Amino acid sequence: MKTTIKSLFGIGIFLSVLLANSPALSQEVLRLTLEESLEYALTNNVDAKNAQLEILRAKASITERTSAGLPQINGTFDVTHNAAIPVVFLPNEGPLANPDVDSDVLPVRFGVNYTSGLVFQLNQMIFDGSYFVGLKAAKTYKLLSEFDNQKTQVDVKESVKKAYFSVLVNDVRQNLVSANLGRLDTLLKETQALYEAGFAEKIDVSRIKVQRNNLQTEIEKIKAAHDISMELLKLQMGLPMDYQIELSEKIQDLVSLEELNALLMTEGGRRIEVDQLETNLQLVDLDIKYTTSLYIPNLDLFGTYQRNAAAQSTGLMFQNDRWFTGAFVGLRLQIPVFDGLQKSAQIRQKRHQLEQLQNQKVFLEDNIKMERFQAKTTLANNIRAFKVQDENRELALEVFRMAQIKYQEGVGSNLEVVEADSALKDAENNYFSALYDALIAKVDLEKALGIL
Incomplete structure (x- = not known):
């Protein structure tokens, strides 16, 4: 069987549809002119x-x-469980002296069991050659x-x-x-x-x-x-390769x-x-x-907005009165030396x-x-x-x-x-x-x- 490739939409579109949707037609003979062959090749x-x-x-x-x-904005949210709060050592003297401790330093833990933070950071390039x-x-x-x-x-x-x-x-x-x-x-x-x-x-x-x-x-x-x-x-x-073609020109x-x-x-x-x-x-x-x-040198604008909370138990940490706001903005000038x-x-x-x-x-x-x-x-x-x-x-x-x-x-x-x-x-x-x-x-x- 011979099929002459003639279509208002062009040889490329015709053959693409033919190859994609009609694998059973692979035994047909596609008759191609030189121009049709070139047009198909430029696409496929x-x-x-x-x-x-x-x-x-x-x-x-x-x-x-x-x-x-363009502005670079990143947000982070974290919840931290302080399994072992680090110890800070203070001198056992002065107003903080504890006569019950037989040592020149006092071990003190500063921290709570749970902390959480929500942070948004902004960085905007102002000048970079x-x-x-x-x-x-x-x-x-x-x-x-x-x-x-x-x-x-x-x-x-x-x-x-x-x-x-x-x-x-x-x-x-x-x-x-x-x-x-x-x-x-x-x-x-x-x-x-x-x-x-x-x-x-x-x-x-x-x-x-x-x-x-x-x-x-x-x-x-x-x-x-x-x-x-x-x-x-x-x-x-x-x-x-499984398609059969016949050239229609001499x-x-x-x-x-x-x-x-x-x-x-x-x-x-x-x-x-x-x-x-x-x-x-x-x-x-x-x-x-x-x-x-x-x-x-290049100059950047940066800023941070954050909300932090802390509690001794997770049930208390998400109460509204435990969240506190922090924010800062600034300029950063980097000078290659x-x-x-x-x-x-x-x-x-x-x-x-x-x-x-x-x-x-x-x-x-x-x-x-x-x-x-x-x-x-x-x-x-x-x-x-x-x-x-x-x-x-x-x-x-x-x-x-x-x-x-x-x-x-x-x-x-x-x-x-x-x-x-x-x-x-x-x-x-x-x-x-x-x-x-x-x-x-x-x-x-x-x-x-x-x-x-």
Whole structure:
């Protein structure tokens, strides 16, 4: 059974619902175009999902950093049973002297059996230089996460496209070899009949059988390669392995020489890798500012409100007249004096890290230029090879037809037909291999130009 994926809500939503709610449909064949495969992969590929989760983590880190500047309120309630009240020693002299105690000190227990307390504490940051730097760093990290997500999407598109093309070219190779095998079967029957009639030699029959056996082995290899490429495509898409898919496009339909030539003339845009590196530079610079800000004193407002009670038994402790209120407020100024040059060493390390990233930026810009030059050169060569192989295929087809006609009319040999058939198979394989190489080179150039 075949199911065409068409939905107003898009391929991603459709397949997500299908996979979640209809496990029994796992034996159906899902027919996918390249665009549908890409759309599904951008939602369900593991790397794509993790990149989206990283953005959510970055958003949560901004909230976490912001909360540090808001009032921090904590409440505690405790009930304590003083099982053994500590002893305090007083001098046995003066007005407190006890003549009945033969000692120079008096052991006295100050405390009751049960105490309880309800305390609320407030802490409000008034000034902290590192807070604002840290908040900006959290927002910059979110920006980096978004750039990382864009880079992941580019990588997912690249891997899915290449896997999709690999499946298509293996489909074509399988069909070509099967067609070639069919031609040889026909030729074998004709030659066998001629041999039995005495118009052909046994070597002619054996020659065709050898080539047929080789083709049968080749078909098995291509089938294995097709199955592997299909599983790789499902893996890149994030599609469960137990689902069967069928590609609804042909590889020759995805190539346009006009589009390829136009791509060679494209200058390209800004690469996402540059944005990633520049954002990392900003983060390291903010890290330096954060460490420097730790030299600045910070000021906090604090306050405490508490209610305390005490009694000799638990039944008396919760009476209203036994609870007493206490409260205090204040300011706390923390002044860093000397840290053993720890922050100074940290700042030096981060400045060296900043220099390393600046060097990487220069290298990245040069590397992007080299990648674009290399990708354009490769695509141009593949276009030329594709044109040559297209012409060779037409010539090989014509040679095979002529050899077949000559053989059928009795003016050609069996060997000529076998060799022409083999040359046609090679020419067709070379043609589709050149077509596949052109598509791969197109993907590489689009990535190098920053337009994938």
